[in-house]
Amino acid sequence: xxxxxxxxxxxxxxxxxxxxxxxxxxxxxxxxxxxxxxxxxxxxxxxxxxxxxxxxxxxxxxxxxxxxxxxxxxxxxxxxxxxxxxxxxxxxxxxxxxxxxxxxxxxxxxxxxxxxxxxxxxxxxxxxxxxxxxxxxxxxxxxxxxxxxxxxxxxxxxxxxxxxxxxxxxxxxxxxxxxxxxxxxxxxxxxxxxxxxxxxxxxxxxxxxxxxxxxxxxxxxxxxxxxxxxxxxxxxxxxxxxxxxxxxxxxxxxxxxxxxxxxxxxxxxxxxxxxxxxxxxxxxxxxxxxxxxxxxxxxxxxxxxxxxxxxxxxxxxxxxxxxxxxxxxxxxxxxxxxxxxxxxxxxxxxxxxxxxxxxxxxxxxxxxxxxxxxxxxxxxxxxxxxxxxxxxxxxxxxxxxxxxxxxxxxxxxxxxxxxxxxxxxxxxxxxxxxxxxxxxxxxxxxxxxxxxxxxxxxxxxxxxxxxxxxxxxxxxxxxxxxx
Amino acid sequence: xxxxxxxxxxxxxxxxxxxxxxxxxxxxxxxxxxxxxxxxxxxxxxxxxxxxxxxxxxxxxxxxxxxxxxxxxxxxxxxxxxxxxxxxxxxxxxxxxxxxxxxxxxxxxxxxxxxxxxxxxxxxxxxxxxxxxxxxxxxxxxxxxxxxxxxxxxxxxxxxxxxxxxxxxxxxxxxxxxxxxxxxxxxxxxxxxxxxxxxxxxxxxxxxxxxxxxxxxxxxxxxxxxxxxxxxxxxxxxxxxxxxxxxxxxxxxxxxxxxxxxxxxxxxxxxxxxxxxxxxxxxxxxxxxxxxxxxxxxxxxxxxxxxxxxxxxxxxxxxxxxxxxxxxxxxxxxxxxxxxxxxxxxxxxxxxxxxxxxxxxxxxxxxxxxxxxxxxxxxxxxxxxxxxxxxxxxxxxxxxxxx
Numbered sequence: 084x085x086x087x088x089x090x091x092x093x094x095x096x097x098x099x100x101x102x103x104x105x106x107x108x109x110x111x112x113x114x115x116x117x118x119x120x121x122x123x124x125x126x127x128x129x130x131x132x133x134x135x136x137x138x139x140x141x142x143x144x145x146x147x148x149x150x151x152x153x154x155x156x157x158x159x160x161x162x163x164x165x166x167x168x169x170x171x172x173x174x175x176x177x178x179x180x181x182x183x184x185x186x187x188x189x190x191x192x193x194x195x196x197x198x199x200x201x202x203x204x205x206x207x208x209x210x211x212x213x214x215x216x217x218x219x220x221x222x223x224x225x226x227x228x229x230x231x232x233x234x235x236x237x238x239x240x241x242x243x244x245x246x247x248x249x250x251x252x253x254x255x256x257x258x259x260x261x262x263x264x265x266x267x268x269x270x271x272x273x274x275x276x277x278x279x280x281x282x283x284x285x286x287x288x289x290x291x292x293x294x295x296x297x298x299x300x301x302x303x304x305x306x307x308x309x310x311x312x313x314x315x316x317x318x319x320x321x322x323x324x325x326x327x328x329x330x331x332x333x334x335x336x337x338x339x340x341x342x343x344x345x346x347x348x349x350x351x352x353x354x355x356x357x358x359x360x361x362x363x364x365x366x367x368x369x370x371x372x373x374x375x376x377x378x379x380x381x382x383x384x385x386x387x388x389x390x391x392x393x394x395x396x397x398x399x400x401x402x403x404x405x406x407x408x409x410x411x412x413x414x415x416x417x418x419x420x421x422x423x424x425x426x427x428x429x430x431x432x433x434x435x436x437x438x439x440x441x442x443x444x445x446x447x448x449x450x451x452x453x454x455x456x457x458x459x460x461x462x463x464x465x466x467x468x469x470x471x472x473x474x475x476x477x478x479x480x481x482x483x484x485x486x487x488x489x490x491x492x493x494x495x496x497x498x499x500x501x502x503x504x505x506x507x508x509x510x511x512x513x514x515x516x517x518x519x520x521x522x523x524x525x526x527x528x529x530x531x532x533x534x535x536x537x538x539x540x541x542x543x544x545x546x547x548x549x550x551x552x553x554x555x556x557x558x559x560x561x562x563x564x565x566x
Numbered sequence: 567x568x569x570x571x572x573x574x575x576x577x578x579x580x581x582x583x584x585x586x587x588x589x590x591x592x593x594x595x596x597x598x599x600x601x602x603x604x605x606x607x608x609x610x611x612x613x614x615x616x617x618x619x620x621x622x623x624x625x626x627x628x629x630x631x632x633x634x635x636x637x638x639x640x641x642x643x644x645x646x647x648x649x650x651x652x653x654x655x656x657x658x659x660x661x662x663x664x665x666x667x668x669x670x671x672x673x674x675x676x677x678x679x680x681x682x683x684x685x686x687x688x689x690x691x692x693x694x695x696x697x698x699x700x701x702x703x704x705x706x707x708x709x710x711x712x713x714x715x716x717x718x719x720x721x722x723x724x725x726x727x728x729x730x731x732x733x734x735x736x737x738x739x740x741x742x743x744x745x746x747x748x749x750x751x752x753x754x755x756x757x758x759x760x761x762x763x764x765x766x767x768x769x770x771x772x773x774x775x776x777x778x779x780x781x782x783x784x785x786x787x788x789x790x791x792x793x794x795x796x797x798x799x800x801x802x803x804x805x806x807x808x809x810x811x812x813x814x815x816x817x818x819x820x821x822x823x824x825x826x827x828x829x830x831x832x833x834x835x836x837x838x839x840x841x842x843x844x845x846x847x848x849x850x851x852x853x854x855x856x857x858x859x860x861x862x863x864x865x866x867x868x869x870x871x872x873x874x875x876x877x878x879x880x881x882x883x884x885x886x887x888x889x890x891x892x893x894x895x896x897x898x899x900x901x902x903x904x905x906x907x908x909x910x911x912x913x914x915x916x917x918x919x920x921x922x923x924x925x926x927x928x929x930x931x932x933x934x935x936x937x938x939x940x941x942x943x944x945x946x947x948x949x950x951x952x953x954x955x956x957x958x959x960x961x962x963x964x965x966x967x968x969x
Contacts, residue, residue: 198770199868199893221776243719254717256726257694270942277868279893280680280691281730282919282936283965284947288693288726292719312776332627338650338747377778381814437715440628469716470628509717517720524720529709532954533722539949551721 085132085173085515087549088558090180094137094160101160102138105182108150113188115139124165124183128230129173129516131432131486136163136177143188145263145271145301152299153269155182161548162267164295166206166235171433172514174242174294174550181548184299186237192216193302201260201277203304206237210244213305222307225252228510229421237300243292245510247417250468251342251376252308254510256291263302264290267541277304289536294512295547297540311376314342316410317386320367320399324348325444327369330396331467332441334373337392339385343374345417346465348447351424351475352416354462358423361416364400371467372417374410420464421475428460428477430486434493436500437509440470449499450474457492459485471509472500498523513551521553534560571614575700575708575739581613582737583706586957594733594961596636596672600679602664604732604935606927607961615674618739623714626651630697630714632742635674642673652748655692656683658848663862664924677741680730683848684781684807687773687890689746693729698742701728703735704955714742727950733961734969735954749780749809753819754840755832758801762786762873765804766892768829770869772806773891775825777818781807781844782891786876789852789887795839804829807844850896852887861901861925863909867918869893878912901925906933913937936965 094101102116115121116138126133137160142148155162161181168175177183190207197220202213210231213224227246228234234244240262245254252258261275275287290297321327327346334341347355347363347370356363363370371393375385386403393401404410416423424431438446447463454461460477474496478489497507497517501524507517521530534552537544537559544558572578585592591609595601597616619636626649633642639657646652657676661668677699682691698712711724728736757768765784772779783805790796790803806826808818823832835843846852856862865875872892879886884899899905906922906929913920914937922935939947944966951958951969963969 196868197774198767198870200770200774201868222774243723245717249717253690253694254719256723257690266942266946268942272940272943274943276917278866278918279686279890280682280693280866280919282866282921283939284735284950285680285693285726285730286943288723288729291726292723296722309774309776311778335629335747336627336649338750340746377814378817381817384811384813437713437717439625439630439715441625466717471717504713505715506713506718506720508720509715510719512719513721521721524713525710528707529711530721532703532707532709533724535953536722536724536727536950539946539953 085519086554087134087178088554090178091159094180097158098137101158104154105138105140105151108154109140109142109147113141113143115141124177127168127170127173127175129171129176129514131480132173132176132515134177134179136181136183137179139183139185141185141188145265148184148299148301149265149269149271151184152265152267155545156267156269159543159545161545163547164241164299166238167209167233169230169234169238170242170512170514171435172508172512172516174512174514176515178548187235189301197222199277200307201304202307203302204236205302206300207235210234210236210239217307221310223310224305225258225308226255229418236303236305240291240300240303241293241295242512245471247343247345247466250344250466251340256288258306259287259291259303260306261304262287262290262300264298264300266298267545275304294514294551296537296551297546312378313382314374314376314410315382315386315404316372316374316413317389317401317403318413319371319373319393319401320364321369321396322399324369324447326396327371328443330371330393333392333395334389335468337388339388341373341389341468342376343372344468345372346467347417348463350460350462351420351464354423354427355416355420358426359416359419361412363416367399372413424462424475424477430478430480432476432478432489432493434474434476434496435508435511436472436497436505437470438472438500438503438505440467442503446472446499446503450496453492453495457488459489459492470505494520515550518551519553531560567610569612569614571617573617575618575702578613578615578618578737578739579702579706579708582702582704585611585959586704586706589957589959591959591962594737596675597670599661599664599666599671600675602924603679604922604965605930605963607964613737615737615739616672621645622740629716629745630742631745632698632714632740633673634740635672635738637673639671639673639676640669646745647748650748651745654685654689654695654744654746656685656848657681657692658683658850660849663850663853663856673741674738677729678731678733678738684783684844684889687782687893688780693726695744696725696729696741697744699725699728699738700740701736701738704957704960709736712742716744732964734951734964735960737960750811751815751837752807752809752840753815753837754835754843755806755819755822755826756796756799756835757804757826757829757832758799760802760804760829762876762888764829765802766869766872766888768804768826769806769891771826772822775822777822778808778810779806780809783847784888784892785852786887789885792852792854793843793846795835795843805843805847807840847889853885853896853898856898856924859901860898861905861929862923863897864921864923865895865897865909865913865918867893867913867916871916871918874916875912878908882908901929903929903933910934938966
């Protein structure tokens with residue numbers, strides 16, 4: 084278990100008074116304090132880490148969020164924001180002396196505007212819920228993390244979530260127009276709105292992906308896009324990772340940006356095929372799923388261009404889907420990848436580094452060597468267009484030694500990502516999981532710069548403490564003095 | 567008035583560190599083509615990054631380019647064009663509009679001001695494509711943000727915070743951009759004779775269609791007359807651009823023409839006139855020459871509110887046109903506090919924002935050149951400024967008084 088800061092004795096001692104204070108601020112049933120009912124909040128998508136919180140508050144309005152934060156601020160109580168709890172980096176892991184603020188009751192869609200192509204939603208609306216609300220008019224919300232059935236837009240904003248289609252449509256930050264936030268002091272502030280671009284500092288850009296370090300998001304204005312006429316996938320299998328990587332380069336440099344370009348290595352192909360029976364070629368070392376959009380004729384044109392490029396790389400097989408059903412079958416294995424790996428291994432860690440795409444073959448080779456030396460299997464899934472690598476490290480959670488090895492293996496992979504010019508996390512966030520690796524990517528000066536920004540928003544470091552930044556004796560850095 | 571123009575980052579850091587020690591304000595510049603935007607800076611010393619130039623990385627297969635801040639934008643545009651790629655946000659060259667030297671602007675200037683062109687409506691702003699930065703903060707410390715990969719959520723996103731911060735937080739020394747393939751060809755649908763309301767409705771219909779529109783603008787008759795390729799219409803024009811492979815551009819042009827038929831018969835401009843038209847729109851050339859007694863505003867509102875801004879601007883005797891599907895109004899009118907109040911109140915009433923892009927210095931010094939922030943946010947802004955620039959020496963007052 085990773086180090087967490089010592090609970091504040093004064094907060095633990097005042098537990099009953101804090102719970103009573105919160106109950107006075109929220110409607111009936113808005114505070115959870117019983118041990119049994121706190122249990123579901125002890126962890127998130129990174130279930131290896133667990134900590135029961137002091138209490139859970141479930142506000143239903145921005146004003147209630149503001150009053151809870153004001154109360155916590157006045158009483159020096161730490162706060163952990165939570166949406167659906169799907170974070171893979173432990174972003175919603177509680178602290179023993181923290182109040183979890185669950186935003187799931189704020190789950191209404193407040194406005195949809197097709198003329199200006201936006202929707203205003205509360206943070207507890209699920210990612211897919213936005214698309215479902217606008218699908219009838221032919222629109223969709225573009226970022227599509229794998230957890231989109233469950234994950235909530237408030238969490239997406241805080242983690243700057245991506246998805247398989249962000250090569251074309253961008254990540255959360257590229258699809259937002261405005262936020263309503265509440266500061267730790269309980270001030271409600273509107274950022275952006277229905278217009279493009281910030282006059283003054285880009286608070287929207289800074290808050291997106293800030294992992295609950297700066298404020299709590301209570302309203303989100305997202306851009307909605309018109310769905311394409313159609314989409315179709317193809318599958319290309321190759322004799323080596325190097326060849327598949329070279330093929331990706333050739334596609335990109337030819338001027339085609341597919342809407343998705345997914346890479347799976349041999350272990351991932353085998354795991355997914357055993358699970359989904361998608362017809363993946365089991366003799367391939369590497370496989371690409373390539374998706375294009377447009378009318379049928381446009382799909383034909385693009386797929387023909389891509390097929391011609393793939394054919395230059397001695398493919399084992401090339402399969403262009405002829406229908407929506409065939410496309411769905413091609414995607415079925417990839418989308419079920421996590422479940423598929425879960426079937427062959429009791430537990431796995433899903434890593435999330437990004438690398439310069441040209442370094443893929445080299446990085447996969449070194450991950451393979453690490454796999455041998457750690458004695459743990461790994462399957463690699465890769466958003467090939469944008470360099471986001473998801474190694475799934477398989478281990479047995481009932482064996483603590485196996486878990487520690489998996490963690491060390493994961494850390495080595497992420498350090499390798501940084502070493503080759505990449506970064507620790509492409510879309511899952513730092514959370515608690517990668518907190519202590521931040522020194523591999525940033526200098527002390529750079530981390531202090533980021534920490535001072537947190538202090539500017541949250542002077543007492545009450546918001547989502549112990550995430551993102553390595554623990555230091557004094558949580559907040561010294562502010563530099565004017566000369 | 568002294569001027570420093572060091573060639574390397576260590577010297578830039580040293581100059582800022584010394585200025586901090588003496589608490590001397592610095593005016594940060596590249597080639598100084600954007601000094602007239604927002605508020606004038608009171609500083610004895612100019613620190614120019616124009617000599618800190620050069621492309622340091624270009625990997626077309628990875629869609630990544632890095633260059634030092636002083637690199638002329640034109641040099642980068644030519645380099646990526648050579649590989650069939652482009653800067654995604656289509657940044658404008660506002661030199662003519664601002665009365666400066668054309669073609670001289672640097673990458674650092676475009677990023678520091680977050681300037682984006684017509685493609686912003688569908689492909690994002692400069693800030694969306696800044697993947698990494700190197701910068702020197704007001705304490706003279708070198709910091710890096712982001713990286714050289716396309717997807718990165720490691721730590722706070724300082725790339726977005728510094729982009730568009732007009733040099734008030736740090737001197738950006740090097741920038742890593744995502745680039746994309748340039749389309750094989752382009753075409754533009756022109757719908758003549760629509761007033762602003764109908765024009766923006768047509769743009770909304772086009773942008774809400776599944777045909778990959780990449781830009782959408784509306785020009786009143788007088789502004790269309792200033793663009794050679796549009797003058798022949800002798801009417802206001804709604805413009806819809808498509809950029810893609812040739813078969814797609816042909817197909818989508820026809821589908822859009824049919825879809826928009828209720829707005830009249832669209833004429834389709836092919837590649838060469840299309841490029842000329844959108845270059846003019848990008849650079850705000852349809853506003854025409856701006857005199858010494860005139861000011862220029864950029865107003866961003868929800869697209870459907872654009873026609874209301876046009877009405878206010880024209881009521882003031884000004885000239886204007888709309889880009890970004892109606893959401894970006896470019897306005898020129900008499901430079902006065904009264905005109906400014908009328909335009910900014912209209913923007914505020916529509917829930918939007920503004921930038922005073924050009925005006926006499928005395929006027930710029932006395933107005934809210936961008937909207938004032940609510941008190942709690944202004945307090946945070948001041949603390950964030952101090953977190954980067956403890957002695958408040960970098961471009962003081964450039965955006966807000968006292969910041």
